Amino acid sequence: MKAKGAFLPDIVAFCCAQSAYQAADTAGSMRITYPENIRVIRVPCAGRVDVLHILRAFEKGADGVLVLGCHEEACRHLSGNIRAKNRVQRVNTLLQEVGIDGKRVEMFTLAPNQGSRFARIANEVNERIKELGPSPVKSGA
Amino acid sequence: MDNGLKLGVFLCDCGGTLSKVTDFSAIKAKLQKLSDVTYVGISHDLCLKRAQQAMQKDIKDKGINRVVVAACSPELHENDFMNVVQSAGVNRHLLSMANIREQCFWAHPDKGKAAKKAMTQIGMAINRARFLEPVEQTQISVNKDVLVIGGGITGIQAAIELSNLNLKTTLVEKEATLGGKLNRFANLYPVQVSPEEVLATKLKQVAESQNIYVLTSAELIDVSGEVGNFSARIKRGNGEFVRNFGAIIFATGYTTQFSSQIYGLELSNNIITQSQLEEMLKSSSEVKQIPKSVCFVTDISDEHSRVSPLSALRNALGIKEKFRGEVCVLCQNLKVDGAGLEKLYRDCRNKGVLFIKFDNSPRISKQDGKIKIEVEDVLMSGEQVTLPCDLLVVEETSVPPLDSKVLGSTLYMGLDAQGFYQENNVHLYPTASNREGIFFAGNCHADLDLMQALTDASNVALSAYQLLAQGKIAVEAEKVMVDPNKCRFCLTCIRACPHHAIQEAKVNHEKMVAQIADLACQGCGICAVVCPAKAIKPKDWSDEQILAEFELLGEYV
Ligand SMILES: Cc1cc2nc3c(=O)[nH]c(=O)nc-3n(C[C@H](O)[C@H](O)[C@H](O)COP(=O)(O)OP(=O)(O)OC[C@H]3O[C@@H](n4cnc5c(N)ncnc54)[C@H](O)[C@@H]3O)c2cc1C
Ligand code: SF4
Ligand code: SF4
Numbered sequence: 001m002k003a004k005g006a007f008l009p010d011i012v013a014f015c016c017a018q019s020a021y022q023a024a025d026t027a028g029s030m031r032i033t034y035p036e037n038i039r040v041i042r043v044p045c046a047g048r049v050d051v052l053h054i055l056r057a058f059e060k061g062a063d064g065v066l067v068l069g070c071h072e073e074a075c076r077h078l079s080g081n082i083r084a085k086n087r088v089q090r091v092n093t094l095l096q097e098v099g100i101d102g103k104r105v106e107m108f109t110l111a112p113n114q115g116s117r118f119a120r121i122a123n124e125v126n127e128r129i130k131e132l133g134p135s136p137v138k139s140g141a
Numbered sequence: 142m143d144n145g146l147k148l149g150v151f152l153c154d155c156g157g158t159l160s161k162v163t164d165f166s167a168i169k170a171k172l173q174k175l176s177d178v179t180y181v182g183i184s185h186d187l188c189l190k191r192a193q194q195a196m197q198k199d200i201k202d203k204g205i206n207r208v209v210v211a212a213c214s215p216e217l218h219e220n221d222f223m224n225v226v227q228s229a230g231v232n233r234h235l236l237s238m239a240n241i242r243e244q245c246f247w248a249h250p251d252k253g254k255a256a257k258k259a260m261t262q263i264g265m266a267i268n269r270a271r272f273l274e275p276v277e278q279t280q281i282s283v284n285k286d287v288l289v290i291g292g293g294i295t296g297i298q299a300a301i302e303l304s305n306l307n308l309k310t311t312l313v314e315k316e317a318t319l320g321g322k323l324n325r326f327a328n329l330y331p332v333q334v335s336p337e338e339v340l341a342t343k344l345k346q347v348a349e350s351q352n353i354y355v356l357t358s359a360e361l362i363d364v365s366g367e368v369g370n371f372s373a374r375i376k377r378g379n380g381e382f383v384r385n386f387g388a389i390i391f392a393t394g395y396t397t398q399f400s401s402q403i404y405g406l407e408l409s410n411n412i413i414t415q416s417q418l419e420e421m422l423k424s425s426s427e428v429k430q431i432p433k434s435v436c437f438v439t440d441i442s443d444e445h446s447r448v449s450p451l452s453a454l455r456n457a458l459g460i461k462e463k464f465r466g467e468v469c470v471l472c473q474n475l476k477v478d479g480a481g482l483e484k485l486y487r488d489c490r491n492k493g494v495l496f497i498k499f500d501n502s503p504r505i506s507k508q509d510g511k512i513k514i515e516v517e518d519v520l521m522s523g524e525q526v527t528l529p530c531d532l533l534v535v536e537e538t539s540v541p542p543l544d545s546k547v548l549g550s551t552l553y554m555g556l557d558a559q560g561f562y563q564e565n566n567v568h569l570y571p572t573a574s575n576r577e578g579i580f581f582a583g584n585c586h587a588d589l590d591l592m593q594a595l596t597d598a599s600n601v602a603l604s605a606y607q608l609l610a611q612g613k614i615a616v617e618a619e620k621v622m623v624d625p626n627k628c629r630f631c632l633t634c635i636r637a638c639p640h641h642a643i644q645e646a647k648v649n650h651e652k653m654v655a656q657i658a659d660l661a662c663q664g665c666g667i668c669a670v671v672c673p674a675k676a677i678k679p680k681d682w683s684d685e686q687i688l689a690e691f692e693l694l695g696e697y698v
Contacts, residue, residue, distance in 0.1 A: 012691065022216055025244065028243035031248070036245075036249045036251070036255065039242055041265075043682060044664055045666060046415065047666065048667065048670060048679070048682055050669075053684070053687055053688070056691060057691050057694070061478070061691075062691070062693040076637045077575075077640070078639040079573055079637070080665055080667055083670070084635045113360045127216055
């Protein structure tokens with residue numbers, strides 16, 4: 001067993017190509033750093049992220065999942081970000097029901113130029129997941 | 142096992158800069174050991190032509206059929222790399238990218254950690270590459286005619302610009318004359334010429350154009366089809382007819398509305414709205430009783446409006462010049478954010494217009510037919526001021542024309558909270574609607590003054606021109622596709638598609654299914670998620686591709 005301090009969570013971040021993905025690029029361009037264990041997966045819209053994708057990420061060993069989309073009213077596909085928010089809430093409940101802390105999945109909204117917001121979210125979520133420890137799905141596997 | 146995959150990985154160290162922080166040959170050595178990886182190359186400037194020619198040659202020579210590029214963000218050069226892949230004879234969609242610059246070496250100063258992350262990113266891109274699917278490019282021929290709805294100044298200008306670009310335009314106006322709101326104003330700030338002159342010049346251009354077909358007293362009933370081939374049903378008098386267009390521009394403007402609730406007042410002969418005052422000023426020679434003292438109240442109802450303080454200032458000055466009485470403007474936060482507005486404000490002050498700033502709305506009452514206004518003047522430390530006046534001018538809110546809601550819903554267009562047309566994304570695509578080929582311009586979607594409305598009209602004309610000028614549009618055939626065998630025709634996707642890109646269709650003369658119109662689809666993937674039968678596949682963002690990126694969780698390559 002690794003000591004708690006050494007636990008490096010695996011965090012999957014689904015990033016909308018219209019906003020959050022570009023925010024991550026902005027962070028890099030401004031040399032703003034954030035935990036390297038955040039794995040960005042580019043999606044065309046937060047609305048492309050399926051409950052199934054999030055659950056599968058946990059199954060494959062993720063300790064936390066982020067869905068990052070456009071600010072409300074700024075979604076190119078009108079309702080994509082709202083759909084994503086609802087799905088994240090659904091996963092929260094689903095996880096809770098099987099005894100996994102629902103806080104392991106979160107949704108945030110960003111604009112493409114918000115590099116520092118991206119880094120802040122990544123940092124905060126990383127700390128929260130570290131607190132929660134490794135995902136029970138993972139240790140059971 | 143031979144699965145036929147021949148992966149080529151092209152690494153770029155960005156002019157040698159990334160080689161300073163990591164050992165590219167070590168990355169290459171690791172990648173070469175992975176299954177199906179046929180070739181790994183290191184370049185210093187993949188964004189430049191020479192390196193791209195070499196890349197093209199490598200793809201051809203080594204028989205590569207899936208390309209992975211590990212370099213800067215796909216937001217920058219993905220399309221260029223797709224072109225290279227295509228020029229090498231491989232389908233342009235068989236490319237997957239790892240963003241090792243912005244999202245790795247630039248973000249993570251710890252060299253060891255960054256090197257590990259880069260390997261993972263490339264590994265994820267390789268896994269994704271295994272599930273890529275080709276998408277064929279085709280061309281669809283389009284109707285080059287444009288329909289402009291609304292013959293205000295915006296619609297007129299858009300039609301003129303389109304006509305100059307040699308596109309035929311039909312201008313549909315529901316009133317009997319063109320010109321919209323400009324017909325009502327005596328003057329416009331900061332435009333030097335009168336609204337009448339502005340209109341006269343433009344209308345002359347319209348009349349002289351061979352390309353503009355004007356339909357007044359006409360209305361749009363509904364629209365079917367999609368971008369490039371819309372057919373519009375138009376009503377005129379008792380008749381109805383259908384015409385085909387490649388694109389549609391909405392320039393339906395705004396109407397104004399007075400809210401007696403907000404003011405706690407009813408309009409009367411000495412309490413009038415800005416619009417009524419405009420009419421009065423326009424025919425000022427007919428005014429019998431000249432008001433000696435006039436008060437304007439602005440910023441009570443509509444905190445966001447730009448044109449409302451503009452018209453208050455312009456008319457305050459107009460009254461001062463025409464009737465020479467006392468003029469007072471009561472305001473909360475006068476916004477002077479348009480061109481020349483600061484000057485207008487100063488001109489008002491110089492001519493003797495009095496400004497009173499309030500935090501709490503003024504109390505307005507009527508006494509013996511005269512109006513009494515009581516207000517605490519913020520700039521006088523809240524001192525109570527009482528103003529009698531002959532004429533009180535109240536502001537109105539701009540609201541969309543009454544039929545916007547109906548038109549919006551028959552055409553599946555998004556409306557914002559106030560009911561104005563909602564742009565697709567106000568920052569990225571300021572004149573695009575949520576539907577491909579339908580645009581907005583002028584005051585039907587934003588609070589614009591005349592000059593801004595004219596600029597908007599030019600922008601929208603260019604957008605329509607870019608879309609239609611070639612007479613054909615390149616399209617990715619079935620980039621998002623419904624499997625007709627799986628579709629149960631539940632209509633969920635049709636309702637969910639934000640761009641109204643999915644229609645009903647009949648296959649093999651019997652079964653009804655959902656079918657995606659390639660030109661109208663914007664590839665968001667929402668339909669794929671909502672479909673209960675999992676019948677829809679976005680080929681660039683399939684479940685398999687997304688799930689393949691998780692394969693490496695918990696381990697580093
Ligand atoms: C109170 C006020 C004061 C202003 N003062 C100034 C100023 O001083 N200086 C300045 O530069 N700007 C000013 N403006 C802004 C200016 O009025 C607008 O920029 C300009 O009129 C916008 O023109 P438009 O063509 O977009 O809209 P409109 O002028 O409203 O024209 C829209 C046209 O579309 C028609 N229409 C609507 N619905 C349909 C339909 N369904 N089918 C067919 N036709 C339809 C309407 O009949 C109308 O003719 C002011 C605005 C307001 C509200
Ligand atoms: S949601 Fe799926 S099953 Fe329903 S109509 Fe659309 S494609 Fe067919
Ligand atoms: S991907 Fe589906 S939901 Fe999105 S625009 Fe295309 S058809 Fe509509």
